[in-house]
Amino acid sequence: MHFRILSCLAAGLAIVCTHTVKQAVSIGLRNGMNAHLDASSTVTSELLFKDPMQDGLAVDGITLDQHDSSAFLQMNEEEFGRIDRRMKPCFQSKDGQACGGRVSEADYPGGLHCPAGLCCSKTATQNRSSGNWCSSSWASCWSFFVYTSRYSYGTCKCKRYASRCPEDSTCVDTSYGPYCKCVDGKEEVDGGCHYPTTTSTTTTSTTTTVTTTTLFEEDTESVECRVDDCSPGFCSIAESRIVCTCAGGYTPRRLSPIREECVLID
Numbered sequence: 001m002h003f004r005i006l007s008c009l010a011a012g013l014a015i016v017c018t019h020t021v022k023q024a025v026s027i028g029l030r031n032g033m034n035a036h037l038d039a040s041s042t043v044t045s046e047l048l049f050k051d052p053m054q055d056g057l058a059v060d061g062i063t064l065d066q067h068d069s070s071a072f073l074q075m076n077e078e079e080f081g082r083i084d085r086r087m088k089p090c091f092q093s094k095d096g097q098a099c100g101g102r103v104s105e106a107d108y109p110g111g112l113h114c115p116a117g118l119c120c121s122k123t124a125t126q127n128r129s130s131g132n133w134c135s136s137s138w139a140s141c142w143s144f145f146v147y148t149s150r151y152s153y154g155t156c157k158c159k160r161y162a163s164r165c166p167e168d169s170t171c172v173d174t175s176y177g178p179y180c181k182c183v184d185g186k187e188e189v190d191g192g193c194h195y196p197t198t199t200s201t202t203t204t205s206t207t208t209t210v211t212t213t214t215l216f217e218e219d220t221e222s223v224e225c226r227v228d229d230c231s232p233g234f235c236s237i238a239e240s241r242i243v244c245t246c247a248g249g250y251t252p253r254r255l256s257p258i259r260e261e262c263v264l265i266d
Contacts, residue, residue, distance in 0.1 A: 073174045080176040086191030086239060086257075089164035090156040092177035093134045100151040102132035105245045106238040110161050110252070115175075116154035119147035163253035163263065168193040191241065192257035223258050233262045 090110030093099045099120040103112045114120045114134035119141035124133040132148070133140075141147050149155075158171035158178045165171050165180035172181050182193035223242065225235035230244035230252075237243065244252040246262035253263045 073172050075174045075176070077176055080174055080179070083179045084188060084191060086241070087165075087169075087180045087188055089158075089161035089171060089178055089180060092156045095134050095136055096126060097134055098132060099134045100132045100148045105243060106236045109238055109243040110156070110164055111151055113151045113156035113177075114153065115156075119153060120151035121147045160251065163251055164260070166192045166254050166257055190257060191239075230260065230262050 088110075091108045091112050092115050093112050094115070095118055099112050099114050105111065118134045118136050121133055121135040121137075121140035122131050123146050124130070124135040124137065124140040126133045135141060141152075156177050158173050161178060162171035168186050169180040169182050171178050180193075182188050185195070186193040187196050223237055223240050225237065225242065229235040229242060230246065232250060233244050233246035233252075235242060235244060241258040242260050244260040244262050246252055249265055250262040251265050252260045255261050
């Protein structure tokens with residue numbers, strides 16, 4: 001009798017232990033699954049809502065740093081404004097002002113870009129008009145879905161648009177955008193870099209003769225879009241020169257003071 005009672009107690013304990021082990025395994029699996037889902041959700045959220053400039057923004061294979069101003073030449077806005085527009089490979093806007101598709105390539109060759117820290121928002125509203133405004137608002141720049149990366153976060157820089165500079169010049173970044181600076185010994189004339197004009201004066205007792213010698217010839221090529229201009233892309237004329245709007249993966253390069261071509265981005 002005692003043996004049967006002990007056998008029943010042992011069997012009951014075995015059932016209880018087995019049930020407890022199964023519960024523990026089930027809870028462990030459930031917790032592991034929840035942790036995996038939480039991790040996946042976090043990664044997805046980071047991809048969608050992460051600040052695109054936190055680790056640098058890649059545009060056409062070029063990584064731009066939102067806060068990188070180490071290479072900027074110190075220049076005030078008035079000085080920059082005196083530089084000929086034709087010596088600016090792209091143009092930079094300001095907070096709350098137009099950018100991207102709100103302006104034409106003919107008016108702003110190279111495009112109108114937002115400076116570092118601002119996106120060219122597709123949803124921001126100014127003057128009762130939505131889209132293509134520079135903004136620093138998180139609500140207007142929370143994801144790459146709501147802004148145009150090509151014109152956002154300081155994309156108007158020499159590293160991307162130096163090829164628009166004329167021959168015998170170098171591209172220089174400033175906090176107001178880049179400009180093309182002629183090399184030593186040459187000066188800017190009509191959007192190109194040329195040797196300066198020399199003047200010699202001969203004086204006699206009765207006459208004074210002034211002789212002016214120009215060491216460059218003006219480009220007399222007619223300004224008109226040809227069939228093969230700006231391929232692959234579109235050709236337009238702005239300020240008496242050819243302006244190329246190139247297809248993705250290509251960038252404009254200055255051929256002469258009045259003509260550009262589209263070349264592959266390195």
